[in-house]
Amino acid sequence: MTRSRVAKARDEANEPSSQVVRFGPDKPLKLAAGLTLSPFQVAYQTYGSLNGDRSNAILICHALTGDQHVANPHPVTGKPGWWEALVGPGQVIDTDRFFVICANVIGSCLGSTGPASLNPETGEPYGLDLPVITVKDMVRAQVMLVDHLGIGRLFCVIGGSMGGMQVLEWAASFPERVLTAVPIATGARHTAQNIAFHEVGRQAVMADPDWNGGAYLKSGKHPGKGLAVARMAAHITYLSEPALHRKFGRNLQDRDQLTFGFDADFQIESYLRHQGITFVDRFDANSYLYLTRAMDYFDLAAEHDGHLTRAFTGTKTRFCVVSFTSDWLFPTEESRMVVHALNAAGASVSFVEIDTDRGHDAFLLDEPEFHAAVEGFLKSAARNAGISS
Amino acid sequence: MSVNNTQRVDLQVIADLIRPGARVLDVGSGDGALLELLEGHRKVDGRGLEISQRGVNECVARGLSVVQGDADRDLVFYPDRGFDYVVLSQTLQATHNPRAVLEELLRIGDRAIVSFPNFGHWRVRLSLLFKGRMPVTKDLPYSWYDTPNIHFCTIRDFVALCEEIGATVESAAALDANGQKIGLSMPWWFWNFFGQQAVFLLKR
Structure with a gap:
């Protein structure tokens, strides 16, 4: 079972079960690293239908370990x-x-070009031969997809965490193509603490002997142990201390007393191990390195001479910024920084902080107040834009 | 449209001061009643700043552009002359530093509109004079120990502050309990005695 999932995941990297647009040598992707990626492909899912004047498109940007399978069963x-x-249909983001x-980001492993994709020059997976990818590169690839779909301006670009970084990048780099932007549980930069956690994850991956200098796909290996540790560490940062305590406390796992050994005595240990194991079946270890790096490199102010306000000068885009009280990975202060910059730029901005103890992952969960805010924002913006329900 | 909330009888008077189509920042926008009134009837480009999360979430769910923030702390992030009007309705008395807030309003907006409950109203004076207790009235329903209103002032106090910071009073009105303007050409002392609320249009 496990083996077959890994195999399936590897198939998805090159021949995804999503729609794919392939950009040939005539349409290279210019990367921030100074190189170009060509040819390359973008895998994407769509839901609902484009209206007559092509004004009702919403682009969802996924997070680090997310993918394009927003509202359908995951192929792996x-x-x-x-x-x-x-x-x-009828939901907050109403597909009626x-x-x-939603497109798989460049550098990921569910069908858009990433380190697990075959390098056409060698016929082998790229591995670490793939240039380093940035959030800007991801967005540029999405722009090419949106062009390919014949859409000039997106009604909304929305996403959480790394997805929120893409939202900010879209709004900053292509303001005329974004009517509304909803960056959620994110920031305009990755903080030192966030980079630190990512570095721990990357070191765990690279310390796995099966990682093989990044060439594990060639040698038929699977650095699952290292990647699982990376996922376990990261997963803690997605939750919160009160939520962990509420859910697990010091409860023991399938036993009445401590074993005085190193088994998973506690439920939290068992839970994290499970998170680690299930993750490595579906995710490419090198992709994890590339995408964490992309987030680390993200610093929107630095792209504008250190002034975040300049990223948004003159913008007509309407923003709705969302943060969560217990998110310590992207705390409210990071969102507030974005809001202050938007205010200073004279942008139209709403900002809600949602009270929850579920930490960073709250943006993925059923949080009624969060949903009501996004729904209200989208509805009023759709009304203003003349998009009928 | 009239606002049927006795505590917000000032809203219609404020709305009448605002030019249609103007850019307006509502500081302390509460549940968004004023912004909604302005956007609906004056077609303004409205933004709000509100301290309570509940108020903000309500506003955003209603489609208003409101950010969670604190007038004492967050006004500094707004650019000079970013708005035609900055409104501070029933909020001045709840700020930590009313003078600094007022100066920020006059920096951010071409005009500032400030409304506040008048602590010089005769009921307040009588209450203090005869009961010897801090007044608790329909308009000022809080006890002294749990009130958000930490900087009450009278109409005369406010006029003095405006003079001190060099703000010009372009127009002013004292309102009765129903939001009706009282004695349009009366002297300050009269307003200060009979006005429950005051609305000022300021400029610097």
Whole structure:
């Protein structure tokens, strides 16, 4: 079972079960690293249908370990889409009203070009031969997809965490193509603490002997142990101390007393191990390195001479910024920084901080107040834009 | 449209001061009643700043552009002359530093509109004079120990502050309990005695 999932995940990297647009040598992707990626491909899912004047498209940007399978069963795990709480007919992001697009980011492993994709020059997986990818590169690839779909201006770009970084990048780099932007649980930069956690994850991956200098796909290995540790450490940062305590406390796992050994005595240990194991079946270890790096490199102010306000000068885009009280990975202060910059730029901005103890991952969960805010924002913006329900 | 909230009888008077189509920042926007009134009837480009999360979430769910923030702390992030009007309705008395807030309003907006409950109203005076207790009235329903209103002032006090910071009073009105303007051409002392609320249009 496990083996077959890994194999399936590897198939998805090159021949995804999503729609794919392939950009040939005539349409290279210019990367921030100074190189170009060509040819390359973008895998994407769509929901709902585009209206006559092509004005109802919403682009969803996924997070680090997310993918384009927003509202359909995952092709590898069979689990429901990661944002089915928000996306669907009659939902907050109403697919009866909007044409919803979600693309796998460049550097990921579910069908858009990434380190697990075959390098056409060698016929082998790229591995570490893939240039380092940035959030800006991801967005540029999405722009090419949106062009390919014949959409000039997106009604909305929305996403959480790394997805929120893409939202900010879209709004800063292509303001005329973004009517509304909803960056959630994110920031305009990755903080030192966040970089630190990512570095721990990367070191865990690279310390796995099966990682093989990044060439494990060639040698048929699978650095699952290192990647699982990376996921376990990261997963803690997605939750909060009160939520962990509420859910697990010091409860023991399938036993009445401590074993005085190093088994998973506690439920939290067992839970984290499970998170680690299930993750490595579906995710490419090198992709994890590339995408964490992309987040680390993200610093929108630095792209504008250190002034975040300049990233948004003159913008006509309407923003709705969302943060969560117990998110310590992207604390409210990071969102507030974005809001202050937007205010200073004279932008139209709403900002809600949602009270929850569920930490960073709250943006993926059923949080009624969060959903009400996004729904109200989208509805009023759709009304203003003349998008009928 | 009239506002049927006795505590917000000032809203219609404020709305009448605002030019249609103007850019307006509502500081302390509460549940968004004023912004909604302005956007609906004056077609303004409205933004709000509100301290309570509940108020903000309500506003955003209603489609208003409101950010969670604190007038004492967050006004500094707004650019000079970013708005035609900055409104501070029933909020001045709840700020930590009313003078600094007022100066920020006059920096951010071409005009500032400030409304506040008048602590010089005769009921307040009588209450203090005869009962010897801090007044608790329909308009000022809090006890002294749990009130958000930490900087009450009278109409005369406010006029003095305006003079001190060099703000010009372009117009002013004292309102009765129903939001009706009282004695349009009366002297300050009269307003200060009979006005429950005051609305000022300021400029610097």
